[in-house]
Amino acid sequence: MPDLKTMDDVVSADVPVLEGAEAVAPDALFADGVRDENAFGGALGLRKGPAFTDSERDRMKEMIKAHLVDTAKGFSADAAAEVRAVDLELYHEISDRLDHRQLLSKKGRIMTDEAVQEMKGMSFFDYARKAFGADHYLSDEEGIGHEQVCLRVVRPNVREDVGSLHADHWFWEHYDWAPPPGEGRTKMWMGVCVDGVQNGLRLAPGSHRENRPYRVVRDGHKIAFAPDFDLNTLDLRVFDAKPGEPILFNYRTLHVGTFNTAPTTRVSVEITFMYKEDQQARSAA
Ligand SMILES: [Fe+2]
Numbered sequence: 001m002p003d004l005k006t007m008d009d010v011v012s013a014d015v016p017v018l019e020g021a022e023a024v025a026p027d028a029l030f031a032d033g034v035r036d037e038n039a040f041g042g043a044l045g046l047r048k049g050p051a052f053t054d055s056e057r058d059r060m061k062e063m064i065k066a067h068l069v070d071t072a073k074g075f076s077a078d079a080a081a082e083v084r085a086v087d088l089e090l091y092h093e094i095s096d097r098l099d100h101r102q103l104l105s106k107k108g109r110i111m112t113d114e115a116v117q118e119m120k121g122m123s124f125f126d127y128a129r130k131a132f133g134a135d136h137y138l139s140d141e142e143g144i145g146h147e148q149v150c151l152r153v154v155r156p157n158v159r160e161d162v163g164s165l166h167a168d169h170w171f172w173e174h175y176d177w178a179p180p181p182g183e184g185r186t187k188m189w190m191g192v193c194v195d196g197v198q199n200g201l202r203l204a205p206g207s208h209r210e211n212r213p214y215r216v217v218r219d220g221h222k223i224a225f226a227p228d229f230d231l232n233t234l235d236l237r238v239f240d241a242k243p244g245e246p247i248l249f250n251y252r253t254l255h256v257g258t259f260n261t262a263p264t265t266r267v268s269v270e271i272t273f274m275y276k277e278d279q280q281a282r283s284a285a
Helices: 007-012 054-073 077-087 088-094 113-119 124-132 168-175 279-285
Strands: 045-049 150-154 183-193 216-218 222-227 247-250 266-276
Touching: 007 045, 054 088, 054 113, 054 222, 054 266, 088 266, 113 247, 124 247, 124 266, 168 222
Parallel strands: none
Antiparallel strands: 045 247, 150 266, 183 247, 183 266, 216 222
16 A cells, blocks of 8 residues: 555556446445435445446536536636637637636535536436435535536646545534435445546545544635544545446545546536435434
């Protein structure tokens, strides 16, 4: 295993490829078949999902491009023209000529309701309906006013585009967001433009059951989380991500992006599924 001393090591050291997470039938996603947040993904705490079709992924690329062009229009016609003229994978070639931070601010990274509803018509969501129930929905923890699909854009060789190791649960805990009583959460990440181990997501299988400590760190007016444990005790793996192939993971699974060593920009989407947990699990808890 690599020597992980710093967060730079965590995002860039060579780590083994994630194995054993092949997609399963939707009713096998939860340990013992009990739909409960903590049981998601069994011992690994994660599972690949069925891939989006090529035409679905192409459509998502179009929608993401249109979204970035629309956001850029809010700054200037020149910025919008720059974004319109470049392939999504080559966004890094023009990003210095834009206000990248503003274009991809938290608000700029949230797809419109219209785009979200169109994505929900794609085949992956048939699987999601079987896994999470027909009444599942996508979270809106920031209170935007509609279900959220969030974008991530990671340019080649830009450290600041990759965050810090965390569990999504930490954000909810810190901000005092809570799921409605009896509801659970599961995350989905999917690379729309992604190049395997060179910029795929890194995850620690089994970490959802370890309850590892963290510290809250202030970074200007942003907050970030810092793992408060020896990083070398972590069994970190890299998801050899193929475009359009989603991975679903437990809300307590530790994960982080990969420092992008590919020649192309990584563009990914993230979703939090919200669903009714089984009564039986709640009464036993
Ligand atoms: Fe996350």
